[in-house]
Amino acid sequence: MIDLLRGFMNWLFEPSIALTLTIVAVWALYRYRRVCTQNKIVGGLIVASPLLFFFFSAFDPNFWIQFKRPDNIPIAGMMFLVVFFTWFALKLAVDNDDRIREGRPPKEADPEEEEKVFVWPDLVYTELLCLLLVSILLVVWSILIPAPLEEPANPQLTPNPSKAPWYFLGLQEILVYFDPWLAGVVIPTFIIIGLMAIPYIDTNEKGNGYYTYEERKSEIFLFQFGFIVLWVFLVFEGTFLRGPNWNFYGPYEYWDPHKLVPLTNINLSEVLWARWLGIGLPSFWLVREFVGIVLMLLYFVALPVWLARGFLRRYYDQMGLMRYVIFSHLLLWMVMIPIKMYLRWTINLKYFVAIPELLFNI
Amino acid sequence: MAEAKAQKAAGTAAGTGTNRREFLASFPFVTAAWVAMTGALAGVGAATLRFLYPNVLYEPPQQFKIGLPTDFQVGEVSTAFKDRFGVWVVRNDEGFYALITVCTHLGCTPNWLATENKFKCPCHGSGFYSSGINFEGPAPRPLERAAIALADDGQIQVDKSQKYLFEQGGWDDPSSFLPFTA
Structure with missing residues (x-):
């Protein structure tokens, strides 16, 4: 029975299934936000879900090995904090949405609800207490669980698995699916520039200074997709699911360095010329990668135009050409990440366009 | 201010002819201080530059x-x-x-x-x-x-x-x- 449950959970955490479930969970949280935040049982289960998962998983000896590592403990704590604060913000947003629908101002702007306190002593005392408590927590933590110091670095011996610091695990995961210059330079730059560009792209003033969901549904969902699915989930995955040789391991699976996973990658050009047409790869790269180049042009050039006339027409009208171009390309790059992950996991597709002669791969 | 003036006057009166301030000023303390500071800064700069180069180089034979x-x-x-x-x-x-x-x-x-x-x-x-x-x-x-x-x-x-x-x-x-x- 317990083995069956273990096997089921390991299956559930296979990357393609876990990523899909995360996306569905974020979608369902916002779609069924009223039940999720106002029903005490459902809300309590959501907030407690990371605690329940880590508590019951800790009884599994294989999970315990990874969980008790000093650098992994804060990740477990972070999962609880992310779920709790996502849920809590949504709860406040749902309350405000109800007030706005009744024609009242949001709670933060309502003079009747206004709660003002003095800086001294109320705020400064609270800050002092927080400072003391956090300091005590950090001191006790650092005494009980010492930092994991390792032997001096050896350039000829890379630890197996070799993990980035936790906040870079999302980038390390993206590096598996993209060419190094894309995943290491272009995409991080897009993430930073994209975050900085948010106030210039999203100029909707609704939601400034108060919680709301219904006044800016797609913006909030889009941001949470990028944050929870493409960052927090990838940090979790990199911490608990990536093992020796950077293979995937279920949470209750032993990290066997000799686990054999068939991962033979193929490029789109190889699928097309060798597998479908059966005539071998043309030597000239432009001919060889023609279909992939056309596909990428369709994705990055034709798709934004098509979306501007259809699905994203409202955004195009509001933003104007320049801002729409920036917005759509940031969006397309973001969606490209799960597309490439799914294609690698399902059909082992490596690159749409592979031109190693020019060091250009997508 | 008045007190300081009085002290200065007392120093001149009680001393041997030169007051303390003139005695100190006769040494190039300020010059020495500038030289020392320049030397210290140069030393820090040199140490910083040295720090950019590794102490041990791992260079296996080619x-x-x-x-x-x-x-x-x-x-x-x-x-x-x-x-x-x-x-x-x-x-x-x-x-x-x-x-x-x-x-x-x-x-x-x-x-x-x-x-x-x-x-x-x-x-x-x-x-x-x-x-x-x-x-x-x-x-x-x-x-x-x-x-x-x-x-x-x-x-x-x-x-x-x-x-x-x-x-x-x-x-x-x-x-x-x-x-x-x-």
């Missing part, structure tokens, strides 16, 4: 001998020179080649997994056949080969300063492969 051709077994991937020289020496049916132990993805050192018959990188999961061809994970191109030749004393000599890249046709170069001659 050219080295790895033994006689008969020391290697057919089909063997020798990891014996990985730590010292950073190469794997592979002996296939026809001869020898030396693969440089740097993953072509982001430069980690892969491991040779003899049971799986492949090189596997622990950083992002790139996999290479014993030939050096990349077949799994993100590495965009095969491992690089080093120049390999027979030295005068009959030993195999590897030269890492000469690299041969598959995608540039370098593996067709005769220096990238040493045929076995009995």
